[in-house]
Amino acid sequence: MQTTKKLENLLEALQLAFKKGHLTFWVLLSVRDSSRYSEEIISFINAESKGYINPEIMSLYRTLRRLEELNLVSYKNVSSDVGPEKKYYSLTNDGAYVLKEFIKTNIYAYKNINIF
Helix, strand or coil: CCCCHHHHHHHHHHHHHHHHHHHHHHHHHHCCCCCECHHHHHHHHHHHCCCCCCCCHHHHHHHHHHHHHCCCEEEEEECCCCCCCEEEEEECHHHHHHHHHHHHHHHHHHCCCCCC
16 A cells, blocks of 8 residues: 555654643652652653653653643752752652553553554
8 A cells, every 4th residue: 555645644643742742640650659750751651662752851740740740740959969859750649540541441442452
């Protein structure tokens, strides 16, 4: 099947929506086992998604603020030897519950799909 520009554009739009929609999942996953500051969160996401998800810093900050407002993450200011304090984000109990349920509902749902 020969791809057309229209199909390529549609695929690109779907991939962009997928990446943006899953940033919340990746952020919660990144702070599940240990507290991290923003650059560590981006590194975790980039490494674990094998470069597929590579959020821009401002997108990450918007997501973190929204997750904090929803009480899914919290942060502590930690002093740094170089520069200002850093915010280390961690998962709250509510965040752990949401992450667990999201994985059960949305990730495990695909485990038996036969891909081509």
